[in-house]
Amino acid sequence: MTPPTAIRGWLGRVRRALRGDRGAVSAELVIATPLLLLMLLAIVQFALWSHATHVAQAAASQGLAVARAQNGTAAAGAASARQLLDQLAAGPLDNTVVAADRGPVSASVRVTGTATVVVPFLSLPVHAEATGPVERLVPDLEGR
Structure with missing residues (x-):
């Protein structure tokens, strides 16, 4: 049993149209996957x-806590x-540099470095700083 002529013509057009898209999915995957x-x-x-x-901020805060103590140093x-x-920071932070300053009134600790590179040619800088007043013993003026 053969289909009527109109249906055969329509099926032929569909086959020709689909034949032109062969390999299109492969080409799209080659572009989309990367x-x-x-x-x-x-x-x-x-x-x-x-x-x-x-991690850099935690290290800067830890260093500040030690540097600003009453008998602490930079x-x-x-x-x-x-x-x-x-x-x-064994994994996420590379090329770290730590700098600390302590003056008579304040102390600061700066941590700089770069994040571990996953995407080639994308090196992201990391910077953290913690600053605070130096702890000082203040005499009790009321004599208690």
């Missing part, structure tokens, strides 16, 4: 950058920040 993977790597890169920023604050970085 873009999707690049977007996924970019998400991972920015998550690592965020984690590295938090060197002790920098050493404390470096010790915390050695414990926490």
